[in-house]
Every structure is written in structure tokens, then in C-alpha cells.
Amino acid sequence: MKSATYFIFIALSAVILASCKSKTAGPATPAARPKVSVKTTTVQTGNIEDQVQLNGKTVFLKKNAVAAPTTGFLKKVLVQYGDVVHRNDLLFEIQTKENKALENSGLDSELAPLQNGNIRVFSPSDGVVGEMNINSPGMFVTEGGALCTIVEYRQMMVQVNVPFGDRSWIKPGKTCRVLLSDSSSIDGSIVKIMPVINQTSQTQDVFVRVRGNRAVPENLNVLVTFVRENHPKALLIPRAALLTNETQEQFWVMKILNDSIAVKVPISKGIENGNIIEILSPKITVNDMIISEGAYGLPDSAIVKVVK
Numbered sequence: 001m002k003s004a005t006y007f008i009f010i011a012l013s014a015v016i017l018a019s020c021k022s023k024t025a026g027p028a029t030p031a032a033r034p035k036v037s038v039k040t041t042t043v044q045t046g047n048i049e050d051q052v053q054l055n056g057k058t059v060f061l062k063k064n065a066v067a068a069p070t071t072g073f074l075k076k077v078l079v080q081y082g083d084v085v086h087r088n089d090l091l092f093e094i095q096t097k098e099n100k101a102l103e104n105s106g107l108d109s110e111l112a113p114l115q116n117g118n119i120r121v122f123s124p125s126d127g128v129v130g131e132m133n134i135n136s137p138g139m140f141v142t143e144g145g146a147l148c149t150i151v152e153y154r155q156m157m158v159q160v161n162v163p164f165g166d167r168s169w170i171k172p173g174k175t176c177r178v179l180l181s182d183s184s185s186i187d188g189s190i191v192k193i194m195p196v197i198n199q200t201s202q203t204q205d206v207f208v209r210v211r212g213n214r215a216v217p218e219n220l221n222v223l224v225t226f227v228r229e230n231h232p233k234a235l236l237i238p239r240a241a242l243l244t245n246e247t248q249e250q251f252w253v254m255k256i257l258n259d260s261i262a263v264k265v266p267i268s269k270g271i272e273n274g275n276i277i278e279i280l281s282p283k284i285t286v287n288d289m290i291i292s293e294g295a296y297g298l299p300d301s302a303i304v305k306v307v308k
Helices: 002-024 097-105
Strands: 036-042 044-060 063-067 072-077 090-096 118-122 127-132 146-151 156-163 175-179 185-197 203-210 221-238 251-257 261-273 276-280 289-293 302-306
Touching: 044 261, 072 097, 090 097, 090 146, 156 221, 175 203, 221 261
Parallel strands: 036 302
Antiparallel strands: 036 289, 044 156, 044 221, 063 146, 072 090, 090 118, 127 146, 156 203, 175 185, 175 221, 185 203, 221 276, 251 261, 251 289, 261 276, 261 302
């Protein structure tokens, strides 16, 4: 009996002691949240351009048709397709049909001065023979008939199809850059805007004259870069530092304060050029530190750890 009473006393004492400890002990201290590691960059100032690229092709607008000045027989063909010629180079010799008849009659040279019956045809300009309508001697040609075409390849232009909606900034004299398929480029400027709209594509033909004397083939597909707008001394950040919502209607960056606090700063976008974006916000200044990596899903005023 005594042993049972002793056991009950010990058990009650243990319960009382445990209860006292639970009352005196304060609430458990929560574990500190681990800091999010982020990488940062600084806001820079510089020049940024709003560029647009349009498709174009090379064309030769100056093509001089060489015609037969008289009816007769082609006596000499001194050029071939693709030959480079200069102004006043001899291209053809034509024998008049009257002279040909005298030659065939067998009369002596005093009655048939053959040399006076040969008509010489010269090149009207520098260029390349782009089309040959007559290729071999002996063929009969009529007065005004096409013999060949001289293409002034040094007068190459680029034909660009510009959407009608861009007419506000497409003006004669506007400069551009023509990118060729070999990754080289040529400077140019607008010289002519055609007053006709393509009914299907609703684009307008614009002709760009390139600078220099580089020989470029016709019908080469190119990219033409125009600058619509230029902002000097703009605030610039990398695209990776820009954050947005699901509908891409709101934009912000995470600015670092006191080397450890990430603060959400709403901004407006300016010009975008590749991976560089202009930002517009009174709360952002040059050399401010913003998060470039690790900001996705980060709450406002979060504690972060900046790593290199």
C-alpha cells in the first residue's frame, strides 16, 4: 500500500514539474530565413536608338538600251554578255543593206565604197553588258532594233518595301545601313519614294542610294536598318534586370539598398535595342545597383545576399 502511494506521489510530482517548465519557457524562436543570393549590375547612361529593319533588294535603275541606228547586217560583234565596257567603246559594226547589195554585185571599189557603208555603234556609258539581243555576225537588224543593254552597275540602288504606317519617318535624305548576306554593310540614304501603294502588301517602294563604288549584283536580298528615334544620355539596363507581370502591362526592377535590401521600383520602358532597355523612372538614377539575376518571385523589401 505504501509503495503504491509512493508511486502516485512521484508521478504527480513529475507532472507538476513539467507543467512549471512549460509555463516558464517562452515561445520557440523561429529559425532565421536564408538570404537569397543574387547578382547585380549598375544602371548606366548612354545612347540608344530605336531601329527598324526592312527587307530590300538591289536593283540597277540605269539600264541603257543600245539600238541599231540603221537597217542592215551585223558585221562585227565586239562584246559579250557580262563584259565591262566604257563610254564610247566600240560595240558593233553594221553594214547597210545597200552596201551589202553593192558588195554582192561585184562592182569595183570606186562604185561601191564599202568602208562608207559600215556603221559603228558605241557604248553610251560605262557599265556592264547586261543583256545581249544579237550574238553573232551576219544577222539582219532593223533600224531601232535592240542590240544589247548596258547596265550602269556603279549606280546600284536598294529597293525597300516600306509599310504605309511608317510613312511618317520615311523622308528623302534619311540615312540607313544596308546589310548584305556576307555580313558586310554599306551606308545609304533615301533618294526616291514612289507615290504608289502595293495593293496586296500595302507597302510603298522606297529607293536607297548606297555610298561608294562597291560592285554588288542585282536582285540580292538585303536588310536595311533605319533609325526611327535616338535618345542620348538615356538610363540603360540589361534586359535580364527587367521584371514584368503575366500580362506584361507592369514593369519593375529590384533596387538594392544598404547592400542587402531589395526594393521593388516600378518603371516605364523606353527604347528597346537588343538586350539593352531604356528605363524611365524618377526613382532610378545612374550607378544605382539593381538585381540582374535571382530577382524572379522576390518580394518587396526582401533581404538578399549579393554574390559576384
